[in-house]
Amino acid sequence: MSSPNAFTSAFRLLEGPQTLGKGIGFWSGFVVVLALACIYPLFADGYDVGNNVYFFNWAFMALGLSLIWGYGGALSFGQTAFFGVAGYAYGVLTINLGDAYGLTLVSLLAAVGLSALFAAVLGYFLFFGRISGVFLGIVTLSVTLVLERFMSQTAGPQWVIGSARLNGFNGMGNMPSLTIPWPGGDVVLFPDVPLYYVTLALLVIAYLALRMLVNSRFGNVLVAIRENPQRAEMLGYDVRKYQLIGFVIGSALAGLSGVLYTAWGNYITPSSMGMSAAALPVVWVAVGGRSDLTTTLVGTLLVLAGFQALTIYGSQYALVVMGLLLVVTILAAPSGIIITVGSFVSKGLRRRLARETA
Amino acid sequence: MAILQTQKLDKWFGGLHVTDNVDFTVETGEVHCLIGPNGAGKSTFFRLVLGEHTSSAGAILYDGADITKEKPFERIRRGISVKFQVPGIFQALRVRQNLQIALQHHLVGASLDEEIDRLLEFLKLKDAEKQLAGALSHGQKQWLEIGMAIALKPKLLLLDEPTAGMTPDETFATGEMVQALNAEGVSVLAVEHDMAFVRQIAHKVTVLHFGKVFAQGSIDEIVADERVAAIYLGEVHA
Numbered sequence: 001m002s003s004p005n006a007f008t009s010a011f012r013l014l015e016g017p018q019t020l021g022k023g024i025g026f027w028s029g030f031v032v033v034l035a036l037a038c039i040y041p042l043f044a045d046g047y048d049v050g051n052n053v054y055f056f057n058w059a060f061m062a063l064g065l066s067l068i069w070g071y072g073g074a075l076s077f078g079q080t081a082f083f084g085v086a087g088y089a090y091g092v093l094t095i096n097l098g099d100a101y102g103l104t105l106v107s108l109l110a111a112v113g114l115s116a117l118f119a120a121v122l123g124y125f126l127f128f129g130r131i132s133g134v135f136l137g138i139v140t141l142s143v144t145l146v147l148e149r150f151m152s153q154t155a156g157p158q159w160v161i162g163s164a165r166l167n168g169f170n171g172m173g174n175m176p177s178l179t180i181p182w183p184g185g186d187v188v189l190f191p192d193v194p195l196y197y198v199t200l201a202l203l204v205i206a207y208l209a210l211r212m213l214v215n216s217r218f219g220n221v222l223v224a225i226r227e228n229p230q231r232a233e234m235l236g237y238d239v240r241k242y243q244l245i246g247f248v249i250g251s252a253l254a255g256l257s258g259v260l261y262t263a264w265g266n267y268i269t270p271s272s273m274g275m276s277a278a279a280l281p282v283v284w285v286a287v288g289g290r291s292d293l294t295t296t297l298v299g300t301l302l303v304l305a306g307f308q309a310l311t312i313y314g315s316q317y318a319l320v321v322m323g324l325l326l327v328v329t330i331l332a333a334p335s336g337i338i339i340t341v342g343s344f345v346s347k348g349l350r351r352r353l354a355r356e357t358a
Numbered sequence: 359m360a361i362l363q364t365q366k367l368d369k370w371f372g373g374l375h376v377t378d379n380v381d382f383t384v385e386t387g388e389v390h391c392l393i394g395p396n397g398a399g400k401s402t403f404f405r406l407v408l409g410e411h412t413s414s415a416g417a418i419l420y421d422g423a424d425i426t427k428e429k430p431f432e433r434i435r436r437g438i439s440v441k442f443q444v445p446g447i448f449q450a451l452r453v454r455q456n457l458q459i460a461l462q463h464h465l466v467g468a469s470l471d472e473e474i475d476r477l478l479e480f481l482k483l484k485d486a487e488k489q490l491a492g493a494l495s496h497g498q499k500q501w502l503e504i505g506m507a508i509a510l511k512p513k514l515l516l517l518d519e520p521t522a523g524m525t526p527d528e529t530f531a532t533g534e535m536v537q538a539l540n541a542e543g544v545s546v547l548a549v550e551h552d553m554a555f556v557r558q559i560a561h562k563v564t565v566l567h568f569g570k571v572f573a574q575g576s577i578d579e580i581v582a583d584e585r586v587a588a589i590y591l592g593e594v595h596a
Contacts, residue, residue, distance in 0.1 A: 017455050217462050224459045227448035231503075234408075234446065235460050236434035236510060 014208060016215025018071065018223055020292045020342070037200055041193045050191030050264075055304045056199045057260040062284045062300035063210055063293060064253030069282075070290030071214055072246040073226030074132065078140030079254040079281050081122075081147050084273035086115035086255030087262035088151070088166070091175040094263075096162035099176035100186070108178065108259050115255025116248050123247040127240045132229075144273045151270035171269030178263045191264050199260060206253065210293050213249070222246050254281075276319055280307075283326045289336025299338055360419070361386045361514050361545045362407065367416035369402055369569075376402045377413070378569035384514065389536065389546040391556045393580075394566035395590045400549045403566065404518055407547070408440055409433050421513070439512030443519040445499035447506070449492030453483055456491050456502060460509035473509075480535075481505040497528040504532070508539060515539065517548040521555050533558040553581075565590065 015022040021030075041049045061079055069075045093107035122143060126136060155168025166172055178189040178198070189195035213219055221242050224232040233239050262268040271277060288299015303325070310318035333340035362384040369377035376399045384390045392400050405411040407418060409430040418426045425433050434440075448456050457474045465473055478484045481501045486494060491502060500520065507515060517536070521529040529552060536559045540546055550556050556563060556577060563580045565573040573586050580586055 017452065220455070220459050220462060223451065224448050227450055228446055230442075231446040231448065231506070232459075233431050234434055234440050234442075235506065236431050236463060238429075238431050 010212060013212040013215040015211075016219075018214040018219050018292075019211050019294065020339075021294055034204065038197075041196055046192055049193055049196050051308075053191055053196050053199050053264055054261075055301055056196075056203050057257055057264055058281075058284070058304060059203055059257075059297055059300050060206055060260070061254040061257035061281050062296055063206060064250030064257075065281050065285045066250075066290050066293055066296035067210060067214070067222075067253075068247055068250035069285065070292070070296065071219065071226060072222045072243055072250075073229075074127075074243055074247065075134075075137045075282075076140045076247070076250070077137040077282060078142070078144035078278055079251065080273045080278045081140070081144035082115040082119055082251040082254040083258035083261070083277075084144070084147055084151070084268070084270070085118050085258070086111040087258035087268040087272065088172065089114045090259045090262050091172045091268055092161045092164040094175045095164040099179040099188070100181075102179070102181040104176055104179045104263070108256075108263070111259045112252055112255040115258065116252040119248045119251030119255075120244070123244045123251075127243045127247065130240075141278055144278050145275065148270045148273040151273070169270055171267055171271075173267045175262060175266055177266060189263070195264065202256075202260075206256075207293060207297060214293065218242070218245070280322065283322050287325055287329050287337055289339030289342075291335060292339060295336055295338040295342075299336065359386045360384065361388075361421055362547065363419040364403075364407070365417045365419070367403075367406060367418065368414045369399075369406060369411060370414045376569050377406060380416070380566075380569070380571055382564065382571060384545055384547050385562075386513075386545055387540070387543060388561050389540050389548070389559050390562045390564065391560040391577075392547065392549045392564050392566060393551070393553075393556065393590065394572070398566040399569040400566055401518065402569075404516065404549055407516060408438070434510065437511075437513035438516065439507040439510045439514070440516040441500075441503050441507045441518065441520055443522050445496070445503045447491045447499055447503050449490065451491060452487070453489055453491050453494065453502060454478070454487040457505055457509060460506040463510070477505050477509060482531075497524050500524060500528075500532070501535075504535060508544070512544060514545045514547065517546065517550070519549055519551060521550070521552050526554075529555050530558070 040052070044052075061083055065076065065079050068079075089111035090107050093110055094104050097103040097107060126139060131139060151166065152169040154166035155170065157165070159166040159168070164172065176188075178195070180187040180189065187194060189198060214222070221232060221237050224235070224237070225239050225242055229239050258268070258272070261272070284300040284303045285296050287303050288297070289295030303322075307318055307322060310321055329337055360383045364380050364382045367377055367380040367382070368375070378399075380403065382403075392403070394400050402411060406413050409425070409428060409432075413426060416426075417424055420433065420436055420438065423436070425436065448459065451459075454474060457477055458470065461470055461473055461477075475484075478487050481504070483498060483502060483505070486498065491499065494502060500523075504520065520536075521532050524532060533555055536546060536548070540559075546559070548559070560577050563575065563577050564571060565580060565586050567589055572589070573580060573583050575583070
């Protein structure tokens, strides 16, 4: 397995039919953007750096939704359920276990694992029950809303796990930040420069790993199911199994978002699983272009930044703009604004090139 | 030796008996065509064989094994493959990738690429390999789907009106493809309307009527059968 051959063939999957961007041009751009992201903290103040971590936190959920919806064709409207489950799980675990001995990192893994397990159970009933299309969206949305309702009524003192009060609609707080055990004193990752680099590294790893996944045989089958599930089945693929695996991976990424968010702000509330929270990831992913990881990532970060800028003037008004953005996208550029503009520009360039060479 | 056999196969849709006690056999190496008037239950029978419908009673045997309760993908893995009436392809993917998805079950690396090239050649799609499958002509889409179906190296190929919407030339070329496959040992069950096409490929013809096997025999026997002419061929040849 670990022969150099397997190694290079895995790297070859960084490019392929399921991802835009290839060749020296794309990867040079990638390196430049990454380098800019790396030197950014040198020029920005602590607040802005921490705020960027906040944007990065959400990107995992967006990439996961791109996998499930953009690649697999199954619109989950309830990725926030896994976000919330993992966030609360991280809170409960770390409040009880503390932050020494790297236990926050163990809690991170356990919380993400729990969200993946939850996704596996829910996904089993969804996909093996052959629920698809709009019904999948309705069921997943219902699940996240039920969780929100449930957590909102846990204000009483009887709602306690170990020493962790669930605390109802006010939300759960005071869980420790991620803490890396280090000789000579643990490194606590406050929303500052070290957390920025850790989150950025995780994001780059997730992005590259997903590129390899979607260009692999597995990814081929996933897009085949999106295009024509009947034909995929008639090629001998167990469609339900592939959809379930995609759903679990995508939901684990939503769980990772939940943990990172909770550890970042030392806080999580039921509203993170509510209606508007559930709708926002769909907007981020749809606007950029859900069927590609890069456009999803860029679109998500841009929309998040825009949303935050608008929120300064009034949060309700910002939500209306998000809704409008989704409607405009669906009407004018259903495959996503970045993808549509990109293919328009490249078509124009090709036509000009053809004219010049003619 | 039978590659496919149904024993007293029954399917009810509510009060409608769409497949009525059908005993039907495709011998190994045979090209068997299923014909009959609209509403005769051809498509339902086809879907029962595929596993897209579950039978109300009776059994389906493939190569001697009972597959009545198996899911479609399990039947496909046994060596059945299918081509639908409406081309079932991956429209937004390139022609080459369509074939790759069909072939990646049993091939990797260079041998995968070679086999894709061989199939593209066979299907007369070499020039279109980089096109999106949705942009092909109707006949080319049909061929691409046939290519995906045979990429699985099936022992039994099911064809549901494979020539629907094709020009006479395309229909004839499709017949030649079927004959070439059959010469390699693939058994074929085809649902078909086009009698010229049936005449070109069929070793044996079964006429279905009101969900029952109405007549069976060689194409000449079927065409000569006055009862068949009365219910079906009469309309066509009139």
